[in-house]
Each structure stands twice: as structure tokens, then as C-alpha cells.
Amino acid sequence: MSRLKDLQKNLFGGTTSNARQFGMIFTLVAIVVLFQILTDGLTLRSDNLIALFQQNSYILILAIGMLMVIVAGHIDLSVGSVAAFAGILVAKSMTEWDLPWPAAILFGLAIGAVIGAWQGFWVAYIGVPAFIVTLAGMLLFRGGNQFIGNASTVPVPEGFREIGSGFLPEFGPNTGYNNATLLLGLIAAVAVVWREIQARKTRRAMDADPAPMWISILRMAIMVGVIAFAALRFASGRVGTSFPISGIILLVLVIAYSFYTRNTAGGRHIYAVGGNSRAAELSGVKLKRVNFFVMMNMSILAALAGMIFVARSAASGPQDGNGWELDAIAAVFIGGAAVAGGIGTISGSIVGGLVMAVLNNGLQLMGVGTDRVQIIKGLVLLLAVAIDVYNKSQGRFSIVGSLMRPFRRDDSAPPASPPDAEREPAKAAVSG
Amino acid sequence: MSDVPILLEMRSITKEFPGVKALSDVNLVVRAGEIHAICGENGAGKSTLMKVLSGVYPHGTYDGQIIYQGSESKFSDIRASENAGIVIIHQELALIPGMSIAENIFLGNEPRKRGAIDWKAANRMALDLMARVGLQEDPDTLIKDIGVGKQQLVEIAKAFAKDVKLLILDEPTAALNEADSKHLLDLLRGFRSRGITSIMISHKLNEIEAIADQITILRDGRTVETLDVKADGVDEDRIVRGMVGRELSSRFPDHTPKIGEVFFEVRNWNVRHPISADRQVCKNESFVVRRGEIVGFAGLMGAGRTELAMSIFGRSYGVFESGTIIKDGKEIVLKSVADAIDNGLAYVSEDRKAIGLNLLDDIKSSTVAAKLSKISHHGVLSEVEEYQAAESYRKELRTKAPTVDESVSKLSGGNQQKVVLAKWMFTDPDLLILDEPTRGIDVGAKYEIYGIIQRLADQGKGVIVISSELPELIGLCDRIYTVFEGAITGEIARADATPENLMKQMTSTKKMATR
Known part of the structure; x- marks a missing residue:
């Protein structure tokens, strides 16, 4: 069993949340395999994978921002409306004020920043709960979208549509594949290997034994294999299609925000605020600034998601972004974030979002109606959060972490109560 | 005083928590109609004793007997002791700020008429109770709109609504100003003349000297002595000697x-x-x-x-x-x-769990949390330096943990405190x-x-x-x-x-x- 244990401990990442990350990815793989079988191979076909990414990139972008909001202990219900509001303004700016599309994108991000500053102001500096502020924002900006757009759709010009429906360009020799996508895959593979080498170096610098070499190699092999498979799939779609531009935007954001949340002081502060805001404050964290930032950042990402959606559907409409907040929140919680804040990762949220996306996509491919898809999605979300709440006392595992528990029986189980726990009543009692 | 009947006797009460003996063989005799003060340093066991008496720690979780009104009482919870007429008023008042005085007085004890609350009767009865504690306010006034002194009186009125025979006050004047304290002490004297028995826990020895008939002193979970204020000529110095009289x-x-x-x-x-x-x-x-x-x-x-x-x-x-x-x-x-x-400057707080540590964190991120700039280079945190800092403090302070990746919530109190100390030593104060x-x-x-x-x-x-x-x-x-x-x-x-x-x-x- 010790090899299996090593494997579980070391397969993904290098921190204590390994088991959980492993569990989440395992769940995603299981769902993909399940639907691959149930749909007779439709799930992993090039065109379906491309569509899956295009249809979900904006939700996953929202999930990045939502993760930070939820980790800080808040919630944002307004993202769908904010996306729609930014979308209609950007569309109008191009059709009516003849703004060139790159400028329109900057304009859209600026709208997001202004809305975010508005909501962040109420949350951070006035102290209105984010739930209320963003519930108000949900109404406010939905109404704003319909007021400005006269509740009708506004088309967007060709160039702008690239960010939503564009693909990596064709170039170089005819290989039968999209060369740009292959190149991207190669870069990703090299990055994975480089990262593994860096991680081993870091472990050694911490006088800790790096994972056994065979595990490092196995891990790299699996990752490179997945990347190669994905790259070939994306590169071999219909001529003219390849890895979508919106997917590239998502990848860049995931990498940048993962880095920010893990490796910078600002990111640490978000976790500190969500974990124990009073303790964070007494450690010199500027509470208001952190809360303002997460709310503002969320609205900027919502504006970006809105623009990508408008670009993909070639027009901005009054119903854009309806229910997005729920998809984004669901992704974050399924991805293992704690309801009370302080816990969660960007990569977990992305995997959580992909679980929902694959579920959605697979059920549709099987011909299940949207009514039943909604019922299933609702149950999955409820189950995820219920298990999270239930397990809070037992060391805060996410749903998928819990699904994995039977497989980890010989792993040192987390003690049911910390050694200090039983001392607590005594402490409280004798402090008379 | 010995001819006055005994209202309450607690006999050789022993209460243990895992690893700590909070009370050992404590005896307390309270006679009807007196004001009985309980004194002791912080941690002497005063509050624990009152929690045993009021059923917070139910019968069976402690050793010893409680004889109340002549027979042994075995309270299973607070409600049971309240039904017997024992009401405890805690230092932190248990009032709901957004409710009115009358609503608070009758909370959980509302006068009913055919299932619905009879507010007319409630307000009338509230006025009566408020008059008994000398509180002149509209019963519809919200708790948050009256001062803490008056809130204390509402608590006492609430006790009267439950037909109190033995009133226990835990540090009743701790949050009060002088005028309010004086009013409260006068009120207690008034109760005494009407035959209501009070137990009062207080750190303010001058007040105890002024008001108490009997004083029981606890130290380290044991009864030291019971003094009769008038007969023994007790003064503050005498009480202090009883409270601290131990070898260093x-x-x-x-x-x-x-x-x-x-x-x-x-x-x-x-x-x-x-x-x-x-x-x-x-x-x-x-x-x-x-x-x-x-x-x-x-x-x-x-x-x-x-x-x-x-x-x-x-x-x-x-x-x-x-x-x-x-x-x-x-x-x-x-x-x-x-x-x-x-x-x-560095401040290590008194409550490390509530405001000193993020219990979701591991040792290494807790150690560097108050000065992340020290391990940042161009805005990027160095995991290696974080580890090295945490590890060197772990060795220096001899924090007992397998690695610095351990979650702080799994450490014992002493080791958590060492992590907090490391966190602040890391800021070079x-x-x-x-x-x-x-x-x-x-x-x-x-x-x-x-x-x-x-x-x-x-x-x-x-x-x-x-x-x-x-x-x-x-x-x-x-x-x-x-x-x-x-x-x-x-x-x-x-x-x-x-x-x-x-x-x-x-x-x-x-x-x-x-x-």
C-alpha cells in the first residue's frame, strides 16, 4: 500500500491539500470517462471539446473572481447583470459611437472597474453585507442593461467577435493539425516539466525529501499525456477551428490569478481575511482594502465575461448572463471552497466549473432535457455544499475529498478533535 | 446568624475537566435572606461553582450534593434550577438589544391568552416588575436604547418574573459607573429586607465589605474560609489575605x-x-x-x-x-x-483562537503572516524563506509539531502560543x-x-x-x-x-x- 500512499500524497501539487486536489481531478476524470462511454465517444470529440470550452469560458472566468470573493467571506450575486450591463454598453460603443473594438474592450473593463468600485465601496467602507449590495446590483444592472438597450439586442462588429468565437490562427507547414495549438501544447508540456523540476528544488531547499523520482516522472508523464491528448484533439477539429481564443484568455487568467493568490502578499491577505478577519486586522492586514479589491476585481472579470459572451453570440441582448452567478458560485463550492470563507483554490474552482460543464454537456448529448439537467445540477450543488458544511467539524473536506475518503483509509486520518479541544471547557470554566 | 434557616448548602462539590480539577471539595452554606459574597482570584473556581449550582453543569457531571430548601436538588439544566427559583445573572447580559424591555423580561416566559401573547398583561406586569427594581422607563423602550446600568436592572426584573428565591449576580457592577453601582447595591439591600437571598460574585472588595453578610473565599478550586462580616470584623485586607494566601x-x-x-x-x-x-x-x-x-x-x-x-x-x-x-x-x-x-510594536492577544491566529492556516504561513514583506522579493513570496523562517522558530521555541506544514488548529494551547510568539518575533519588534x-x-x-x-x-x-x-x-x-x-x-x-x-x-x- 505504501506506493499507493506515496502516489496519492504526491500526485498533484506539493502541499497538504493534495488529497483534495487529487480527489477533485479524479472526479472530473471519472465524469468525463462516464459520459465518454454513455455518449458513445461524443464527449471527447474535437468539436464537442471546442464547444465545451467556448460555452463555459466565461463561467470559468467568473469562477476565478468568485473564488476570491468567497474566500474573503463574501458573495457576489450581481455578476450576470454586471456582465450584461457591460456587454450592452460595449456593443453600443462600437455600433453607435464607432469605437474601435480594442478600445471598446478597454472601455468594457473600465465599466467593470467603476461598477466594482461602487459595490466595493458599500461592502468595504459602509459595511453593507455583500449579499445585499450585490442583490441590489443584480437588479440595478439588469435594469440598466434593458434601459440602455431598450430591451432589444445590439449586434457587434466582426473584429470584436474574435474574443468569443475566434480560434488560434493557421500557419506553417500543413501537418493536418492546427500548428498554433500544437505549439501551445508543447509550451504547456515544457512548463509542466519545468515546474516539476522547480518544485523538487524547492522541496530540497526546505530540507524536505522531494517526492520519489518515479512519482515525479509518473506525474509529469500523466500531465504531459493529458496535454498532448488535448492539444491533438483541439488541433484536429474542423478546418478553421482550433483552441479557442476565449480559452487562451481563460488560461492566462487562471495562471495569473493562481500565482497571485498563492505567491503574493495580496493573495495571502484574502485568505487571512476570510479565515479570521479580526486576526488578520491585528496582523496589519488592511481589511477594507482587501474587501474593496475582491469586489472590484469580481466586477472587472464579470465585465470581461460579458464581453466574451457578447462576442460569441455576435450581439448583446437583454437576457445575457441570466443565472451566471449561480453557475459561478456552484463551481467555487463544488471546487472545495468553504462556505464560511478562508478556504479554496483557483484550480479547484476551475475543476469544479468543469465538473458542472461536463455534466451539463454530457446530459445534453444524451438528449436529457434542460428540465432534468437543472434538477441534476441543483442536486449536485446541494450535495456538495451539504457535505462541506457537514464535514466542517471534521477538518473541512470538500465533496470530492469526501468521496475519496474510502480510498484513503490507510492515510493518517485527521484527528476528530484537535488535542486542545478537550481542554477548552476547562479553560472556559476556570476563568471565573 | 446561625439561627436563621439554611436556604442552600453545597456539600463537598468536586468538578473535574479533562486534566484540570476546577473545584475540589468546595462547601458553601447560604442562609435565607442574606447577601453572600464569593471572592477569589480569576480562576479560583467561582464561576464554575455557580454553573454547578444553576445546572449549566447538570447533576451527575460533578461530585457532591446540593441541598436547597431542605432537600437534595439534582438540576438537569438551567430551566430546572430556574423553576426552583434560582436565577443567575451573568456578567455578559443575556438581553436581546433589538427587543423592548417588556419583551426581554418575558422572553421564554410570555404571558399567554388563548395561545397568543397577551401584550396588555405583559406590559402591565412589566411595569410592576420594573417598579420593584426601581427602573423608570417605558416598557416598550428597546434594550439598546438604555444604558448598561438600566439593562442590569432589566435582567433583575426578568429574574423576578421567574419568581426568584435565590438571586446570583456574577460581577454585577463590573460594567457600571459609580452611580449605577450604588443604585444596584441599594437595591440588593432592599431585597434583603424583603427576604430575598442573593449570592454575589465580585472583584470589588470595597463593595463586598459594604454590602455582604457572609463571605466565602475560594482559592485554586478550594474553599478557604467563610467569614461573617460583622462578627469577624472583616475588612478589605482580611479578604485579600484569604484570596492570595499561598506560597509563590x-x-x-x-x-x-x-x-x-x-x-x-x-x-x-x-x-x-x-x-x-x-x-x-x-x-x-x-x-x-x-x-x-x-x-x-x-x-x-x-x-x-x-x-x-x-x-x-x-x-x-x-x-x-x-x-x-x-x-x-x-x-x-x-x-x-x-x-x-x-x-x-507587537501585540500578542489574550484570545489566540478568536483574534490571534487564523486556525485554517498551517504553522509556516502563521509564522510569517504579520510581516509578509520580509519574505517577498519584487512582490513574490518565497516559499523557501517562509519555510526556513518557520522552521528556525520551531526549533528555537521548541514548538511540538511534526513539521511546519501542520495546521495550527491541531496544536495544543501552549504550542499555539509559541506559534503566535514566533509570528510576532518574526516582525522584529x-x-x-x-x-x-x-x-x-x-x-x-x-x-x-x-x-x-x-x-x-x-x-x-x-x-x-x-x-x-x-x-x-x-x-x-x-x-x-x-x-x-x-x-x-x-x-x-x-x-x-x-x-x-x-x-x-x-x-x-x-x-x-x-x-
Whole structure:
């Protein structure tokens, strides 16, 4: 069993949340395999994978921002409306004020920043709960979208549509594949290997034994294999299609925000605020600034998601972004974030979002109606959060972490109560 | 008094918590119609005893007998003891701020008419009860709109609504100003003349001396003695002797202080309460700290020591009014915790779980949390430096944990405290303020923490220790200030520090500097 244990401990990442990350990815793989079988191979076909990414990139972008909001202990219900509001303004700016599309994108991000500053102001500096502020924002900006757009759709010009429906360009020799996508895959593979080498170096610098070499190699092999498979799939779609531009935007954001949340002081502060805001404050964290930032950042990402959606559907409409907040929140919680804040990762949220996306996509491919898809999605979300709440006392595992528990029986189980726990009543009692 | 019937007798009560004997063989005899005071230091077991009596710790979780009104009582919960007429009023009032006086008085006990609450009757009865406690307010007034003194009276009225026979008051005057305290004490005297029995826990010895008939003194979970105030001619000194009369054992590492010049000074520090603006929590306090010196702050709970420390530490408590901080000869203004940290201050809070640590964190990220800039290069945190810092403190402070990846929530109290100390040592402070640094920590770990504090002082840092344990202050500190009701009432050099004179100055407003 010790090899299996090593494997579980070391397969993904290098921190204590390994088991959980492993569990989440395992769940995603299981769902993909399940639907691959149930749909007779439709799930992993090039065109379906491309569509899956295009249809979900904006939700996953929202999930990045939502993760930070939820980790800080808040919630944002307004993202769908904010996306729609930014979308209609950007569309109008191009059709009516003849703004060139790159400028329109900057304009859209600026709208997001202004809305975010508005909501962040109420949350951070006035102290209105984010739930209320963003519930108000949900109404406010939905109404704003319909007021400005006269509740009708506004088309967007060709160039702008690239960010939503564009693909990596064709170039170089005819290989039968999209060369740009292959190149991207190669870069990703090299990055994975480089990262593994860096991680081993870091472990050694911490006088800790790096994972056994065979595990490092196995891990790299699996990752490179997945990347190669994905790259070939994306590169071999219909001529003219390849890895979508919106997917590239998502990848860049995931990498940048993962880095920010893990490796910078600002990111640490978000976790500190969500974990124990009073303790964070007494450690010199500027509470208001952190809360303002997460709310503002969320609205900027919502504006970006809105623009990508408008670009993909070639027009901005009054119903854009309806229910997005729920998809984004669901992704974050399924991805293992704690309801009370302080816990969660960007990569977990992305995997959580992909679980929902694959579920959605697979059920549709099987011909299940949207009514039943909604019922299933609702149950999955409820189950995820219920298990999270239930397990809070037992060391805060996410749903998928819990699904994995039977497989980890010989792993040192987390003690049911910390050694200090039983001392607590005594402490409280004798402090008379 | 011995001819007066006994209302309550608690016989050889013993209450154990895992690892701690909170009460051992405690006896208490309360006669009908008297005011019986219970005295003891923090942690002597007063509150535990009252929790046993009121059923918070139900029958069967303690040893011993409770004889109440002539027969043995076995209360299973608070409701059972309340039905028997025993009502406890806690230090933290159990009122709902957004409800009216009448609603609070009858909460859980509402007068009903055909299933619905009969508000007419409730208001009428509330007025009657309020008159009995001398509270003149409209029963519809919300609790949050009346002062804390009147809130206390509402609590007592609430007790009367339950037909109280034995009223227990835990530190009833701790949060009250002088006028309100006087009113409350008069009220208790009035109850006595009407035959209601009261048990009162208080740190304010002058009040006890003035009002109590009998005093039972607890120390370390044991009954020391019961004094009859009139017959025994009890005064404050006599009570203090009973409370602290124990040997100071050598629980402290040997230490020869290397004290330098004054480097930190606070002058005329005034701070108001964050919510009730009419309460001043720091009254013109001034003190100095020298390099290499361990300075103690002695005071009873609620004396305002934590408030003083936190208001200095970047105004993290209360509303700053006036005052100056001088460090190394220059005035500094600390408007935020970040300012305080940048100016070399560190504050280790009294409640490490609630406000000292993020319990979701592991040891290494907790260690560096207050000074991330130290491990950042161009904005990027160095995992390696984080690890190295945490590991070196783990070795230096001998924190018992398998690795620094361990979650702090899994550590024992003493080891958590070492992580908190490491977190603040990592910020390279010149002045460390340690608020109850050994609370909830076992003896062995305490000894180690004392050693760490002494080493920090020897490095030329100033250390302020706030503690409710007098032996700790006397054993550890080079100089001790006493604080009473938000004012510094004395300054005592190590050579002169005895529990008796500390306790005296901690319980009186008289300035008696013995230097």
C-alpha cells in the first residue's frame, strides 16, 4: 500500500491539500470517462471539446473572481447583470459611437472597474453585507442593461467577435493539425516539466525529501499525456477551428490569478481575511482594502465575461448572463471552497466549473432535457455544499475529498478533535 | 446568624475537566435572606461553582450534593434550577438589544391568552416588575436604547418574573459607573429586607465589605474560609489575605535583568468605548518601558488593560481621544496596525483562537503572516524563506509539531502560543505587548514561555506582560503597574511587589505609588 500512499500524497501539487486536489481531478476524470462511454465517444470529440470550452469560458472566468470573493467571506450575486450591463454598453460603443473594438474592450473593463468600485465601496467602507449590495446590483444592472438597450439586442462588429468565437490562427507547414495549438501544447508540456523540476528544488531547499523520482516522472508523464491528448484533439477539429481564443484568455487568467493568490502578499491577505478577519486586522492586514479589491476585481472579470459572451453570440441582448452567478458560485463550492470563507483554490474552482460543464454537456448529448439537467445540477450543488458544511467539524473536506475518503483509509486520518479541544471547557470554566 | 434557616448548602462539590480539577471539595452554606459574597482570584473556581449550582453543569457531571430548601436538588439544566427559583445573572447580559424591555423580561416566559401573547398583561406586569427594581422607563423602550446600568436592572426584573428565591449576580457592577453601582447595591439591600437571598460574585472588595453578610473565599478550586462580616470584623485586607494566601513556588527560570534607558513612553492616554461613547476605557494613563525590561500590568478583569494595549497598538480598540506615544525620543503616531508593526510594536492577544491566529492556516504561513514583506522579493513570496523562517522558530521555541506544514488548529494551547510568539518575533519588534501570554496553558509550557519572554528582554527589547495571575507578574516582571477602572493606580518595583499590595491597588482608585 505504501506506493499507493506515496502516489496519492504526491500526485498533484506539493502541499497538504493534495488529497483534495487529487480527489477533485479524479472526479472530473471519472465524469468525463462516464459520459465518454454513455455518449458513445461524443464527449471527447474535437468539436464537442471546442464547444465545451467556448460555452463555459466565461463561467470559468467568473469562477476565478468568485473564488476570491468567497474566500474573503463574501458573495457576489450581481455578476450576470454586471456582465450584461457591460456587454450592452460595449456593443453600443462600437455600433453607435464607432469605437474601435480594442478600445471598446478597454472601455468594457473600465465599466467593470467603476461598477466594482461602487459595490466595493458599500461592502468595504459602509459595511453593507455583500449579499445585499450585490442583490441590489443584480437588479440595478439588469435594469440598466434593458434601459440602455431598450430591451432589444445590439449586434457587434466582426473584429470584436474574435474574443468569443475566434480560434488560434493557421500557419506553417500543413501537418493536418492546427500548428498554433500544437505549439501551445508543447509550451504547456515544457512548463509542466519545468515546474516539476522547480518544485523538487524547492522541496530540497526546505530540507524536505522531494517526492520519489518515479512519482515525479509518473506525474509529469500523466500531465504531459493529458496535454498532448488535448492539444491533438483541439488541433484536429474542423478546418478553421482550433483552441479557442476565449480559452487562451481563460488560461492566462487562471495562471495569473493562481500565482497571485498563492505567491503574493495580496493573495495571502484574502485568505487571512476570510479565515479570521479580526486576526488578520491585528496582523496589519488592511481589511477594507482587501474587501474593496475582491469586489472590484469580481466586477472587472464579470465585465470581461460579458464581453466574451457578447462576442460569441455576435450581439448583446437583454437576457445575457441570466443565472451566471449561480453557475459561478456552484463551481467555487463544488471546487472545495468553504462556505464560511478562508478556504479554496483557483484550480479547484476551475475543476469544479468543469465538473458542472461536463455534466451539463454530457446530459445534453444524451438528449436529457434542460428540465432534468437543472434538477441534476441543483442536486449536485446541494450535495456538495451539504457535505462541506457537514464535514466542517471534521477538518473541512470538500465533496470530492469526501468521496475519496474510502480510498484513503490507510492515510493518517485527521484527528476528530484537535488535542486542545478537550481542554477548552476547562479553560472556559476556570476563568471565573 | 446561625439561627436563621439554611436556604442552600453545597456539600463537598468536586468538578473535574479533562486534566484540570476546577473545584475540589468546595462547601458553601447560604442562609435565607442574606447577601453572600464569593471572592477569589480569576480562576479560583467561582464561576464554575455557580454553573454547578444553576445546572449549566447538570447533576451527575460533578461530585457532591446540593441541598436547597431542605432537600437534595439534582438540576438537569438551567430551566430546572430556574423553576426552583434560582436565577443567575451573568456578567455578559443575556438581553436581546433589538427587543423592548417588556419583551426581554418575558422572553421564554410570555404571558399567554388563548395561545397568543397577551401584550396588555405583559406590559402591565412589566411595569410592576420594573417598579420593584426601581427602573423608570417605558416598557416598550428597546434594550439598546438604555444604558448598561438600566439593562442590569432589566435582567433583575426578568429574574423576578421567574419568581426568584435565590438571586446570583456574577460581577454585577463590573460594567457600571459609580452611580449605577450604588443604585444596584441599594437595591440588593432592599431585597434583603424583603427576604430575598442573593449570592454575589465580585472583584470589588470595597463593595463586598459594604454590602455582604457572609463571605466565602475560594482559592485554586478550594474553599478557604467563610467569614461573617460583622462578627469577624472583616475588612478589605482580611479578604485579600484569604484570596492570595499561598506560597509563590519557583515556577520561573532564573533571570538577571539587563535594564537600559527608557525608550518607550505613553503620556496622558485617553480612549473611549467604541460603542457607548460616554464610557471612558482609558483615563489619562501614562507609563514608560525601558530596554530589556519586563513591565507588568496588573488589574482585575474589565480593568481596561487589554483596551489600553490594543488602543496603543494602532488604535485597534476604542475611539482614540488624546495622548502621545514617544519611542526612542521621537513622537510616533500609530493610526493603524500596519503603522504599529512598522514602528516595531507587537501585540500578542489574550484570545489566540478568536483574534490571534487564523486556525485554517498551517504553522509556516502563521509564522510569517504579520510581516509578509520580509519574505517577498519584487512582490513574490518565497516559499523557501517562509519555510526556513518557520522552521528556525520551531526549533528555537521548541514548538511540538511534526513539521511546519501542520495546521495550527491541531496544536495544543501552549504550542499555539509559541506559534503566535514566533509570528510576532518574526516582525522584529522593539516592544512586545503580551496579553495573558500563559492563559489556558499547562505548567510546563508556561515555564518555557517565561524563558522566551526573558530572552526577548535580554535582547534589549521592551516587554509588557498583562496578566490576571499575580504570582506570574511578581515572578516575571521587573516593574508592575496596577490598573483599576481604566486608570493606572500604582507602580510597584519588583522588590516591593507582594500579592497583598498589588491586590489592594488593583481594587481601589487611591493612588499609592510605592516608589
